Amino acid sequence: MKIVDVCAFYSPRGGGVKTYVGQKLAIAERMQQDITILAPADEDAVVELGPRARIRTIASPRFPLDRKYWYFKDERALHAALDTLAPDFVEASSPWRSPLMVANWRPEVPKALIMHADPLSAYAYRWLEPLVSRETIDRRFVRYWDHLRQLGRLYDAVVCASEDLASRMKAGGVRNVVTVPMGVEPQRFSASKRNGDLRACLLAQCGLGPDATLLVAAGRLAPEKRLPMLVEAVTIAGRHRQLGLAIFGEGRDGTNILRSIGGNPHIRLFRPERDREKFASVLASADAFLHGCEAETFCMTAAEASASGIPVIVPDRGGAADFAKGEMGLSYRAADHTDLVRAILALPDRFTARSTGRMARAMDDHFAALFAIYRNLTSGELSSAA
Known part of the structure; x- marks a missing residue:
């Protein structure tokens, strides 16, 4: 055909x-x-x-x-x-x-x-x-x-x-x-791609040691992705525990995101990782995936994170919400940074051990x-x- x-x-x-x-x-x-x-x-x-x-x-x-x-x-x-x-x-x-x-x-x-x-x-x-x-x-x-x-x-x-x-x-x-x-791409994303050295390196770039929690966000930098909301929530939650947030992406909202990060040394904006193998290692090496957009038609990165064996913290509306179902996900009220703080702080209570990775549709x-x-x-x- x-x-x-x-x-x-x-x-x-x-x-x-x-x-x-x-x-x-x-x-x-x-x-x-x-x-x-x-x-x-x-x-x-x-x-x-x-x-x-x-x-x-x-x-x-x-x-x-x-x-x-x-x-x-x-x-x-x-x-x-x-x-x-x-x-x-x-x-x-x-x-x-x-x-x-x-x-x-x-x-x-x-x-x-x-x-x-x-x-x-x-x-x-x-x-x-x-x-x-x-x-x-x-x-x-x-x-x-x-x-x-x-x-x-x-x-x-x-x-x-x-x-x-x-x-x-x-x-x-x-x-x-x-x-x-x-x-997701078969065999590409899995918990087997975890890399302790990579995790420690990302946390170090966020000014934190390996005992801290590493959160990752990734995707196009656009207003509907609500990345400033993620930054605000991680900053607030970071007053109660050590949190690092590594954001991978580029786009027209980059300047606004950098402004929202301000002087917070524990949140870093990186250029997108275009090597798919390296990106798979980044996801698998994180402690959780964070997402802010309730307008996703599917949310490929949430699917990839779920397949990589890490928890996902996503809005309760839109395509990303599907990946909060089951024990490896947390949802929060869409566009509500206060409820997102709650979800982030609930992470250690809900996830005491890493998963081997959710069986994702190929x-x-x-x-x-x-x-x-x-x-x-x-x-x-x-x-x-x-």
């Missing part, structure tokens, strides 16, 4: 979507699927990554709020690229304008919308929920809900990676919603389920079992 992923969120400089795309290209090759990632960029180009895997870019403008990304503007150029590629199945992975462009191309070709973003949680709920109820916000954003419902009619499947997002889409009247949870299973849905759609059937 020839699949084209019209991927508006792809950036070569990193992020969760880049990680997902890299895994998709490698796994699809093994599964005998032909995959093209069609993404916006500075110029038209094609990078062949294998006999059945490639990234093709279309010259497009930079996204003004985050220059690391671009956006599709020229619908004719997008359609021309799809005509050339002649796919059997098309994915779109943005809930904004580009899925309408894709839907206008050859309606007879089956299509799926992959919900890689949750704008309502990332923006509307985050900004307005302290002032009004979620129900009121949804009524005020009825035009966006109408847009989502339109996409549900135009696309053969609207794919969500967590039940939290899928249930909200269905409750909002979006049709053709299916849940296909993501996973990315191979995710793509096998996804491609099975695509095969059913190309034959006119939608599988209800993801």
Whole structure:
């Protein structure tokens, strides 16, 4: 099957979507699927990554709020690229304008919308929920809900990676919603990657000895990730016990995060660790993973941390919440730094021994389920079992 992923969120400089795309290209090759990632960029180009895997870019403008990304503007150029590629199945992975462009191309070709973003949680709920109820916000954003419902009619499947997002889409009247949870790279993340020297080194860089607790946070530095809230909570909790926080990431909110850290010597901001093996060791060597964003559609880093055998401390809403279920997770009220302090201080009471690692769904299973849905759609059937 020839699949084209019209991927508006792809950036070569990193992020969760880049990680997902890299895994998709490698796994699809093994599964005998032909995959093209069609993404916006500075110029038209094609990078062949294998006999059945490639990234093709279309010259497009930079996204003004985050220059690391671009956006599709020229619908004719997008359609021309799809005509050339002649796919059997098309994915779109943005809930904004580009899925309408894709839907206008050859309606007879089956299509799926992959919900890689949750704008309502990332923006509307985050900004307005302290002032009004979620129900009121949804009524005020009825035009966006109408847009989502339109996409549900135009696309053969609207794919969500967590039940939290899928249930909200269905409750909002979006049709053709299916849940296909993501996973982690097989054998990459496990408790066996723990490294005592690495842990001691990170704590030392936080001005602490090996008896302290090492917390790790990782991901794109953006306002919806609420990293200043994590910094504030760790600073407060650190008055009661020795805590170090190592943050790995880059992005437009970096200056604001550094300002929130201020003179706290026990919290450090590091550049992202792009070597996946080294990052797996970082996660496994920590004492817990800390996350602040309630707008995740899945939360890859929480999945990787859970598979690495460390506790996760995550909001009680959004895709990350799934990883607080069971004995190796703690949740706190989303956006509530006081309750986050409580969760951090509860850590030694709840976790007296390290786990061998949670059995996480493998990315191979995710793509096998996804491609099975695509095969059913190309034959006119939608599988209800993801």
